[in-house]
Amino acid sequence: MSNFVTLAEYKEAEGLTNPKEDLRLNHIIPSVTQLVKTYCGNSLIDYYNTSKVEEFSIDWNSSLVQLTESPLRSITKVEERDTFSSPYTTLSTSDYYVDYDTDSIIRVSSSGQHKSWKRGPGSVRITYTAGYENVPADLKLAVMDLITYYLKDEHKERRNLGTASIQNQASSSQRNNVAFPDHIKRVLDLYKNY
16 A cells, blocks of 8 residues: 655655654554545555456446546456356457546447446456556645644544643534545545545
8 A cells, every 4th residue: 555645745845854753643644545545435546557456246237337446547358257156258348448537347239339247246357557656736735734634633623731722623514524624625525436
């Protein structure tokens, strides 16, 4: 698993020179990276150069499967099988259409019309690469803000410091929010798979 930012990048962006928080940051950075990947439903950078093999169980007549990782870079292999105990058969490129706008693979007939995938558990297997070579700048900024959010315990609504107390505002004004601050959530939602 690759992190979205390194300790050195974070410290440079925040103007930190003291190693006092390095140990804590070394725990927060991978945790925030995994949190963002889980929230987005997409690793965004892990499969840029490494192939991902994804299986799909098709329960009804469907000609489309949508890949988990995005943005889609290339399709290495598309396979289909009749039953879960039978071997996969590799399809030729004329048997499917790649929709790069939606990161989907559409099964087609020889005439180019929609055709249903084979049905059953693990009936379709696709090997592909997807993601970004480098973390997009807006996502990197949101991740750095999220690291700061946890580093400074801003996720806690009320904290006591000696005899003083700090009352943080609720994280978001948006309904059904998962408690990310609004400015961070807006960016993460741009990369989220729905």
